[in-house]
Structure formats: C-alpha cells, structure tokens
Amino acid sequence: MNMQTDLLQQMERFPLRFCKPIYFGLTPRKDAGVSINNGTSTLLQYQNKFLALTCHHVFKHYRKRLREEREIFFSISNVHFDPEKQLIYEDEALDVVAFELTEEQASMVSEGSIGIGEAFFRIHDGDLAIVKNNDFVAYSGFPGDLRRLDSYAEINFGSYSSGACRVSDIYSDYICCEFEREHWISSSYELEPNCLGGISGGPAFLICRTPENIQYYKFAGVIYKMHESTESLYIRAATSFPFLKN
Numbered sequence: 001m002n003m004q005t006d007l008l009q010q011m012e013r014f015p016l017r018f019c020k021p022i023y024f025g026l027t028p029r030k031d032a033g034v035s036i037n038n039g040t041s042t043l044l045q046y047q048n049k050f051l052a053l054t055c056h057h058v059f060k061h062y063r064k065r066l067r068e069e070r071e072i073f074f075s076i077s078n079v080h081f082d083p084e085k086q087l088i089y090e091d092e093a094l095d096v097v098a099f100e101l102t103e104e105q106a107s108m109v110s111e112g113s114i115g116i117g118e119a120f121f122r123i124h125d126g127d128l129a130i131v132k133n134n135d136f137v138a139y140s141g142f143p144g145d146l147r148r149l150d151s152y153a154e155i156n157f158g159s160y161s162s163g164a165c166r167v168s169d170i171y172s173d174y175i176c177c178e179f180e181r182e183h184w185i186s187s188s189y190e191l192e193p194n195c196l197g198g199i200s201g202g203p204a205f206l207i208c209r210t211p212e213n214i215q216y217y218k219f220a221g222v223i224y225k226m227h228e229s230t231e232s233l234y235i236r237a238a239t240s241f242p243f244l245k246n
Helices: 003-018 056-069 103-110
Strands: 019-026 036-046 049-054 072-076 087-091 096-101 121-123 136-141 147-151 154-157 160-170 174-178 203-209 215-227 232-237
Touching: 003 019, 003 036, 003 136, 003 160, 003 203, 019 049, 019 056, 036 056, 036 103, 036 136, 036 203, 036 215, 049 103, 056 072, 056 087, 056 096, 096 103, 136 174, 136 215, 136 232, 174 215
Parallel strands: 036 121
Antiparallel strands: 019 036, 019 072, 036 049, 049 096, 087 096, 136 160, 136 203, 147 154, 160 174, 174 232, 203 215, 215 232
8 A cells, every 4th residue: 555545545534533323213123124214423522521413404303203103212323322311402503413422421432443433523612623715624424325234133334434525615604515526536445325315414624734734633513414416515614513612
C-alpha cells in the first residue's frame, strides 16, 4: 500500500470512529420475519456528558411504530434503552434529537470497537467548526442499502464514509455538499450503496490544518438529508444546536 492510499483510507475511516447504527423494530424471532429500521447516531462527549445525536425524522418514525406496534425496541449499537427517558433535546425544524447516555451505556456502545464507533468525539466550548464555501468535510453513516441479515438474531450494518467532500453552499443553519462522483477515489473495501438512506444522523467533520500543515478535525454537524437526484448532501450545522456552545 502506498502512502497516498494509506492517507486516503485514514481520512475515510476518521468519521466512522465516532458513529454507530441506531435501529429499532420488533425483536427478531425464528418464527417471524425481521422488521428493522435504521439511521446513524453521532457520538459526542461534551461537558462530561456522553451524547448520541440523530435526526428527528428517524426518531419520529420510531414513535410512529411504537404507537402502532407497541413492542418496539430502540438501540444504539447493542445498547437497548428507552429513548424518551434519555431524550434531552428535540427540534423537528432543525431535524435533530439528542440523547444523554450514562457512562456505563457509553462504555458499552464503544466496547470492543476498533475503527467504527470506537469513541465519543470530545468537544469543548468554542470548538465547533465554522464552515466556509470550498472547505472539505469528512462524513459517515450506515446506509440501509448495506444492512445485511446474517441470521434472524444477527444484523450487520455496512458503513459508508467520505474522507473529503467539498462544501458547495453555506446557509444560516445548514451546509450543502456535492458528491462530485467524477472526482471520487475509492480506497475502501466496502461496497458503494445504491441509496444513502440510513446515513441520516451521521457525523460530519471539518478538515482543518495548523500553520505547520498538521491536519485535524472539528465537529461540523449532522447529516439530515440527501437528494439522490442532484447528488447533494445536507448537513445541519453544529453551530445551530443550542445544547452545544461555540
């Protein structure tokens, strides 16, 4: 592997370190089909709190299924919990919800993980990214298109990530990126999904550099919408979240 390919892989893997699949549905049984929906959760550590963020529309669908089916579980990685009891913020207009996990739950979410969801991205006041046009962001998530049922009780969530996607437009509370497939360089072994539904809630990080040209990252926001026809990705800016201070 040459140095350029290795660097591309490291950039592509970075956002995956701070996300896990969030999923809900009926408990799988041998004698019944599996009915699962999934999105992506962004893992943050802020003011000694362990936060899991996802999109409001993902959580809204969970609530709908719970009303209709009642026996619905809700899970981040392998941690099942009652999301209503740990919900600390929701905003349908911003399309974001935040859950506060206990220290034990946070440890269980990242336990045994190497590469994917291995840690909670640490944020301090004033650390949020201020993104500009033509900046580059890295993002990731778990498309439903790559979800695989290995057995009735074992679900494999395939991941998708981009190590550097150009920002095309900036608005007051969201960021727009173009996929620009003609400039893609593939460096991973994961299949490319036909549809990106399922990455909602995934993290986006601004790629920054020090004066010494050392690369580092700042939290930029959460993916909330994709337009497959125009190949546009929409990220809710982290600076618009009132539970985080910049």
